[in-house]
Amino acid sequence: MSCVCCVNPAVNWVVPVADREKYKEIFKNTDTDNDGLVNGGDVIELFMNCTLSQTMLAQIWGLADTKQTGKLNEEQFALAMHLIQQKVNKGIDPPSTLTPDMIPPSERSASSDGIGYTGSTEPTGIKELDDLSKEISHLQRDSFDLQNNLERESSSLQDLESQKQDAQVRLEEMDQQRSRLEGMLNDIKQKCQDETQKISSLQSQIRSQETDLRSQEDELSRTKTDLSRVQEEEAQLEQRLLSGRTQLDSIIKSLKTTQDEISQARGKLSLIQESQKELTKTIEQYNNALKEINAGNLSNLPDLSEGFAEREDGSFRSTVRRPQLPMKDDSFTIQF
Secondary structure (H helix, E strand, O other): OOOHHHOOOOOOOOOOHHHHHHHHHHHHHHOOOOOOOEEHHHHHHHHHOOOOOHHHHHHHHHHHOOOOOOEEOHHHHHHHHHHHHHHHHHOOOOOOOOOHHHOOHHHOOHHHHOOOOOOOOOOHHHHHHHHHHHHHHHHHHHHHHHHHHHHHHHHHHHHHHHHHHHHHHHHHHHHHHHHHHHHHHHHHHHHHHHHHHHHHHHHHHHHHHHHHHHHHHHHHHHHHHHHHHHHHHHHHHHHHHHHHHHHHHHHHHHHHHHHHHHHHHHHHHHHHHHHHHHHHHHHHHHHHHHHHHHHOOOOOOOOOEEEEEEOOOOOEEEEEEOOOOOOEOOEOOOOO
16 A cells, blocks of 8 residues: 555645645544554544534545545545645535546556556656646645635634633633632531531421420320319219218208207206206205204295296296195105
8 A cells, every 4th residue: 555655746646745745744643553544533533623514524534435444544534634625725515526636546557547658649748747737736726725824814813812812801700700609609608507507406406396295295195194084083073062062951951950959959948947046946945944944943934835837938937835834743744
């Protein structure tokens, strides 16, 4: 397999001679495994930097991959780069098929490239001169294209410089915003830490309150049980109180009756005591009379003829009759 650097410059190949060494260096840098071939993964970044669409790049790859192996050798790579530059710099679309002057030199037969072709009526030196003239024309066009590219690049550089300044200003603003945001972030972090501590404290309080609540619920349950028992006892006491009140009413009635009876008894007792006093007085009178009689003094005897009479209220009054004093054996009997 021949390479670009070995291709005779006089060969009529569409890739300019001035570009072949440049493409050769790019190929060496791209062919990292040094197998003389590059695949799509090796050149994808390089091709995508050309600002062409993927469809256009795929078309150029298909033209350069003349043997449809999925890989490009050094000449095929140079052809692909040339077609890309033609589209980017000059707006020339790649052909649908390769023209004879686009076919890589190593893939041409001796009769197809005109070298050593004896049947040609055109002298070999004149053809080489013509090829050289074409190459010079290509170089002139490329020089003009490079000048235009340089002017565009210069304008682009100025735009980039302006964009750089704008970007610098925005970067400074972003730095200020970042500083403010960092300060805000630190404040938020501090607040988050404070809130986390508060939440932890609240959780501890909640757990403590839950424990207290369970204790209060247990106490409430016991209290309800005690209250139920007290209510039952209260009902029993009310029943007993009702029964006691009934008994008390009966006792009060009985007590009233008893008090009435006691009052009556006291009245009778008072009469009896009065009667007893009168009786005692009468007995004393009789005793005095007996003493007088025994003394033989009959002139001072009291009048005992009335004796005792029963009063209407059941007591007695004295109704002392005068005694008859029979005289017999110096003794006497008192009859009432």
